[in-house]
Amino acid sequence: FINDRVAAETYLSAVAPEVAEFRAALYEREARVAYRPGDVLLYRHDTWHRGTPLKQGARRLAHNMTFRVAAAEWVSTLHPGWAWSAYRESQFLERWIGRASVLQRCVMGFPAPGNAYWNPETLAAVTARYGVFGFDPAPYALDS
Numbered sequence: 001f002i003n004d005r006v007a008a009e010t011y012l013s014a015v016a017p018e019v020a021e022f023r024a025a026l027y028e029r030e031a032r033v034a035y036r037p038g039d040v041l042l043y044r045h046d047t048w049h050r051g052t053p054l055k056q057g058a059r060r061l062a063h064n065m066t067f068r069v070a071a072a073e074w075v076s077t078l079h080p081g082w083a084w085s086a087y088r089e090s091q092f093l094e095r096w097i098g099r100a101s102v103l104q105r106c107v108m109g110f111p112a113p114g115n116a117y118w119n120p121e122t123l124a125a126v127t128a129r130y131g132v133f134g135f136d137p138a139p140y141a142l143d144s
Contacts, residue, residue, distance in 0.1 A: 004053055005053070009023065073109065073117060074117060094130060097133065097135065098132070099133065102139050113140050118141075119142070123140055123141065
């Protein structure tokens with residue numbers, strides 16, 4: 001994470017010139033947002049965004065949420081940072097999911113027991129991924 005445009009673009013120019021070139025074109029279309037402290041910014045997932053550099057001693061609070069229609073339970077409501085943590089050596093997210101209650105999983109976007117998502121194939125796939133971390137498939141089984 002680099003919280004400085006010049007440093008970030010210099011880095012990308014060295015390691016991924018094609019990305020740096022693409023981003024340069026995006027900067028040409030940049031529009032600053034007028035805001036007041038306490039305002040909320042809502043944007044789509046396909047919006048390229050960045051915050052201005054933070055001043056020494058300042059902080060920026062962000063709460064990243066995904067809204068979806070209720071029936072689309074397969075749409076992730078997780079912030080990508082949590083999703084990416086599944087690929088970290090600690091496997092924090094997978095361990096958490098394996099030990100979470102059914103209610104906790106539902107809050108995080110898992111389809112509830114009895115949802116049409118659950119069938120023998122999806123249950124086997126979820127168990128294969130999270131079973132080693134303590135996931136109990138019984139509440140999601142079709143005969144429960």
